[in-house]
Each structure stands twice: as C-alpha cells, then as structure tokens.
Amino acid sequence: MTEIERYYAPASLEQAVDCLQEAGGVTVLAGGTDLMPQKNAGRLKPQRTLMNIRGIAELRGVELSGGEIRIGALTTITDLLENPLVRQHLPQLIEACNHFASDQIRNVATLGGNICNASPAGDTLVPLLVLDARVDLVSRPEGRMLRRGLPVAEFFVGPGKTRKAPTELLAGVTIPLPPENYLGRFFKFGTRPALDIATISIGFGGILEGGVLSRVRVAFGAVAATPVRASHTEAALEGRPLTEATIAAAAAAARDEVTPIDDVRASAWYRKELIHNMTKRILDHVAHA
Amino acid sequence: MSLMHDIDFTLNGVRRRATVRVDMSALDMLRETIGLTGTKYGCGEGECGACTIQVDGVSLNSCLMFAVDCHGRQVVTIEGLGADEASTRASALRDAFVEHGAVQCGFCTPGMMMQASHLLDRHPHADAESIKRGIEGNLCRCTGYKKIVDAIVAVGEGIAP
Numbered sequence: 122m123t124e125i126e127r128y129y130a131p132a133s134l135e136q137a138v139d140c141l142q143e144a145g146g147v148t149v150l151a152g153g154t155d156l157m158p159q160k161n162a163g164r165l166k167p168q169r170t171l172m173n174i175r176g177i178a179e180l181r182g183v184e185l186s187g188g189e190i191r192i193g194a195l196t197t198i199t200d201l202l203e204n205p206l207v208r209q210h211l212p213q214l215i216e217a218c219n220h221f222a223s224d225q226i227r228n229v230a231t232l233g234g235n236i237c238n239a240s241p242a243g244d245t246l247v248p249l250l251v252l253d254a255r256v257d258l259v260s261r262p263e264g265r266m267l268r269r270g271l272p273v274a275e276f277f278v279g280p281g282k283t284r285k286a287p288t289e290l291l292a293g294v295t296i297p298l299p300p301e302n303y304l305g306r307f308f309k310f311g312t313r314p315a316l317d318i319a320t321i322s323i324g325f326g327g328i329l330e331g332g333v334l335s336r337v338r339v340a341f342g343a344v345a346a347t348p349v350r351a352s353h354t355e356a357a358l359e360g361r362p363l364t365e366a367t368i369a370a371a372a373a374a375a376r377d378e379v380t381p382i383d384d385v386r387a388s389a390w391y392r393k394e395l396i397h398n399m400t401k402r403i404l405d406h407v408a409h410a
Numbered sequence: 411m412s413l414m415h416d417i418d419f420t421l422n423g424v425r426r427r428a429t430v431r432v433d434m435s436a437l438d439m440l441r442e443t444i445g446l447t448g449t450k451y452g453c454g455e456g457e458c459g460a461c462t463i464q465v466d467g468v469s470l471n472s473c474l475m476f477a478v479d480c481h482g483r484q485v486v487t488i489e490g491l492g493a494d495e496a497s498t499r500a501s502a503l504r505d506a507f508v509e510h511g512a513v514q515c516g517f518c519t520p521g522m523m524m525q526a527s528h529l530l531d532r533h534p535h536a537d538a539e540s541i542k543r544g545i546e547g548n549l550c551r552c553t554g555y556k557k558i559v560d561a562i563v564a565v566g567e568g569i570a571p
Contacts, residue, residue, distance in 0.1 A: 128415045128432045128478055154474045157435060158455040171432055173479060199468070223547020225525065226456055228468040229475070315546030316457055 130173040134292065137174050138261040141288045144170045149290070151175055151195055152229040154222075155238045180233070180292060183207055191257075193293045194233025198245075199224075201232065210299055213248035213324050216307035220244060223316050233291045236276070239283050242319040242343040248307050249273045250340035250350055251324035254296045258289040270295065277347035302328055304410060306403045309342075310395055319343045320387045321395045325403050329410070332362045339371075339400070344379040344392055353378040354400065363408045372401040417481040421446075422490025430477040437461045439477035440487060448488040448520050452549070459548030462521035463487050469528035471547075488520035491527055500527055502565045510561040514552035522548050526562045536566045 127144070131137040141147055146168035150156055152175070159165035174180065174195065181195040183204045190206060198218045201207050208215055221227055221244045235245045236256065255270040273294070276283050285291060299305065306325040311317030322342035328335050337358045339351040357371040381392035412431040419426060421444070430439050440446045440463070452460030454473050461472040464486040492500025503526055506512070513519050522545065529536055529544040536544065541562045542555075550558060 125413050125432050128413060130478075130481070150476060150479070152474075153476050153479065154456060154471070157474045157476065160433065161454065167433060171476075171478075173476070175479060222456070223459065224529070224544055225459060225462055225469050225471045225547045226474070229470045314543075 125167050125169065125171050127170045128173070129170055130176055132176055134177055134179055134259060134290070135261065135266070137172065137177060138259055138266070138288070138290050140170065140172055141290060142261055144172075145287070146170060147172050147287070149174055149237070151231045151234045152197065154226050154230045155234060174290070185298065188298050190296045190298055191293055192232055192296070194236075194291045195231050196233075196293075198222075198227035198230050198232070198235075202227065210303075211248070211252060211296065212305035213251055213307040213326060214245060216305075217244045217248045217309065217322075217324075220309045220311075220314065226316075232294065236273075236294070237283060237285065237291055239277050239279075239281050239347070240318075241280055241345060241347055242322070243348065244309065244319065244322065244342075246273070246277070246348040247322045247324035247340045247342040248305075249294060249296075250348055251305070251307075251326040251338040252296045252299070253338065254294045256285075256294055257292045258285055259292045260286065260289045262288070268292070274350050279346045299326070300328065302330065304329055304407055306407065308399050308403055310399065318386065321381070321392050321399070323396065323399055323403060325407065327358070327407075329363060329407060334358050334361060334363050334367075339375070341375070341379055341396060343386075344381040344396060349379075351375055351378055358404075363404065368401055368404040368408065371404060372397045375400040415478050417478055419480045419482060420484045422486055422493055428477070428480075432476070432478050434477045435473050436463070436465075436475040436477045436480055436485070437472040439480070440472060443477075446487055446489050450517055450520055452517070452521075456547075457549070458518075458521075459525060459545070460518055460521040462524040462548065464524060464528055467528075467531070469525050486524075488524055491523060499530055499565065503527055503530070503562070506561040506564045507558075510557045510564065512554065512557040512561040514550075514554045518548060518550045518552075522550070522558055526558075526565075529562070530566055534566060536562070538563050541566070 147170045148168045150173045180193040254273045309322040310320045324340040327337040339354045342348045353374040357374040361367045376397035381389045450460035452458035456471040456474045463472045
C-alpha cells in the first residue's frame with residue numbers, strides 16, 4: 122500500500138489544480154463520505170498526496186446566469202435540498218437528494234463527490250443525465266487555466282471510472298434552465314427509504330403540451346456499468362401523444378434496452394421488471410399531472 | 411509509519427491542538443488520541459449514526475470524516491452538548507430522553523442525542539414524521555424508536571419536563 126507522503130489543503134482552485142499538475146498521484150478529499158469507507162475496505166489505494174479541497178470557497182454554491190444553473194462541485198446534498206433555485210427548477214434533483222443516504226451524510230457529501238465516484242447507482246447522476254448537465258473540468262498546464270465542458274452522458278466510462286484526466290479537477294456542473302412548463306420526475310427503488318443503494322432508479326424530464334410530449338429525456342441507474350440515457354424509451358415517447366398505448370410501448374422499450382446484472386440487491390430479471398413497471402407508473406403520473 | 415499532521419480546532423468550546431495520522435477518522439481521533447469515548451464506533455461506514463457529532467453546526471458521521479479536516483472548525487461531541495449554558499434545549503433533550511425512557515442499552519444514545527439536537531436546531535417544532543425521517547441515519551438495535559421519537563417530539567413541542 123502506498124503511504125501518504127503529503128497532506129495539502131489548498132485555499133484556491135488555482136492551487137488545487139497546480140497540485141494535480143505537479144504532484145501526480147493525488148487523492149482528492151471533499152466530503153470524505155465515500156473516500157473513507159473505500160479506503161477502509163481497501164477498495165481505494167490512497168495516493169502519495171492527500172489533497173483536501175473542502176476549503177475552496179468558490180467551488181460551493183448554486184447560481185443562475187445566462188439561462189443556466191451552475192452548481193459548484195463542493196455543494197453538499199443538504200445545500201441542494203435547501204436551495205430555492207434547485208427547488209424551483211430541478212425537481213428530479215431534489216427528489217434524488219431527498220432519497221440520498223441519511224441527514225448526517227447529506228450534510229457533508231458533495232455533488233462533485235457523487236459524480237466523481239461514478240457509481241452506476243449514484244443517486245444524483247440519473248437526474249443530471251435527464252437535465253442535460255455538463256461537467257466543468259479545470260486544469261492548469263503551464264500555469265494557464267484550462268476549462269473544458271463535457272456532457273454528463275459522456276463522462277462515465279465504468280464503475281468508478283470517468284473521462285476526467287488525473288490533472289483535472291471537477292469544478293462543478295452546468296444545467297440549462299428548464300422551461301416553465303417542464304415536468305421532472307425521479308424514482309428510486311430500495312428496500313428502505315434511507316441509506317439504501319438503489320436497486321434501480323429512473324429519471325424523466327420533458328414537456329407535455331396539448332397531450333403531446335417533447336424534449337423527452339429518460340435515464341436509468343443501477344442497470345448497467347454506468348448510469349445511462351435510455352434512447353429507445355425516449356424515441357418511443359418523443360413527439361407522441363401520451364396515451365395508454367404510448368406508455369405501454371415506452372415501458373416495453375425500457376425493459377428491452379436495459380442490461381442489468383444479478384447482484385445482492387436484485388436479480389437482472391427483477392430489475393428489468395422494475396424498470397418496466399416503474400417507467401409505466403411514472404408516465405401514468407405524468408399523463409395525469 | 412503514517413504521515414502525521416498537526417491540527418488546531420475548537421472542541422466543545424475549548425481550543426485544542428492535536429497531532430493525527432492523515433488517514434485517521436475524526437472518530438478515532440476523539441476516542442483514541444483525545445480520549446473522549448462518549449462518541450461510539452458502531453459500523454464504521456456511516457450506516458448506524460452511533461458516531462454522530464456536530465461540526466460547524468451540522469451533524470455528521472465522525473467515522474466518515476478525516477481527522478485532519480477538523481482543522482479550524484468547531485467540533486461538538488456528546489460530552490459538549492449542552493455544556494454551553496445558553497443551550498437550554500440540549501438539557502431539555504437530555505431530560506426528555508430520561509423521562510420518556512428513550513434509553514435502553516444506551517449505545518445509540520449519544521448519536522441519537524447529537525442528531526436530535528441538530529434536527530431541533532434546524533426545525534424547532536418538528537413533528538413525529540419529520541423526526542423519524544431526521545433520525546433515519548441512526549440505528550437503535552434495541553429498537554426503542556417509539557420512545558426516542560416521543561422524547562424528541564416532546565422537546566420540539568415544548569412539553570418536555
């Protein structure tokens with residue numbers, strides 16, 4: 122096991138990305154609620170430098186400008202739940218945060234940590250997919266701040282794996298402001314409301330006008346190696362009247378396009394049934410909203 | 411030999427220095443380095459809430475917090491809850507736990523009290539439903555939840571003894 126040789130708590134984003142650039146082998150600490158148990162279980166090998174970014178004030182908070190909501194990576198789940206902008210505009214994210222672990226963990230766990238941890242069952246990831254969020258990645262090669270945006274849909278590569286380079290820090294996410302008549306839904310299935318890892322989760326977003334759906338987004342968690350957009354399900358809904366037949370076709374498409382595995386929480390068969398039935402339930406609710 | 415780091419923080423209202431392993435949890439620091447054993451080790455992974463403390467006014471699992479992250483912060487443990495004379499609610503909470511028999515084996519009690527105190531700070535008049543949700547991260551293996559919820563509700567309603 123690598124020994125930690127250095128502890129560093131930068132006060133600014135520049136210092137943090139400089140450290141990533143120079144040091145090589147950095148473990149980033151934010152809330153610590155995933156890092157600590159992963160380290161204790163031996164699933165994560167601490168790198169030579171432990172960098173605590175929690176003191177970087179500019180990475181925490183929610184703001185609305187230019188038709189986009191920007192959420193800093195260090196914003197906690199409790200911050201999100203209490204934020205009026207998030208409450209008003211991002212209903213799926215609120216619903217997911219409401220089913221996130223426990224109060225003690227929500228008070229500390231950060232949105233950026235949930236994203237970088239890249240769990241296929243990560244609670245906030247499905248809503249972020251549905252909301253067309255982009256991740257904001259920052260690095261500083263040769264002393265020059267370099268920012269690049271990447272759709273969340275392209276960010277996850279596998280369990281715990283993302284497209285973030287070792288020299289990059291996740292600064293936050295940017296979400297286009299949903300229109301006034303936007304409908305957002307999130308559903309997480311677990312055996313108890315608190316502290317459960319999702320057996321499956323479903324996110325839905327779209328606009329229903331004159332009974333017809335548009336700008337449809339559907340995403341699923343815990344049914345593949347990463348949280349995934351459900352393109353066939355979306356296609357079965359986009360531009361169609363939300364009738365019983367449409368709902369049945371979309372729910373069937375959902376069941377057919379997911380590729381879950383058997384694990385301790387559920388069998389692959391049961392996950393497919395859940396995806397079918399709960400997609401149908403969400404769409405029924407939307408139709409009667 | 412793990413890397414050690416010096417930290418400086420406020421513990422139960424008193425300024426405190428400690429030298430800690432950089433990969434150590436705040437819980438281990440409290441119990442082993444400092445010797446405050448009121449905060450309990452239950453599961454070590456944030457499921458049970460026995461290690462709940464308050465840092466900068468919010469409750470958290472001290473088993474999931476890195477000790478080095480206590481630097482510069484205000485840490486309150488069960489030993490310090492209500493030590494501050496202005497905190498009449500903390501003593502009302504203690505009395506309510508006694509009055510309602512909300513303590514069986516007592517192992518979850520420090521964590522329950524720390525979480526209950528945080529809940530009532532945020533929502534002084536919380537009802538039973540929101541209290542149940544608020545303590546969903548605290549397990550009582552004696553399953554004495556009803557009396558615990560009753561005690562917290564009583565303080566919120568101002569009817570504690």
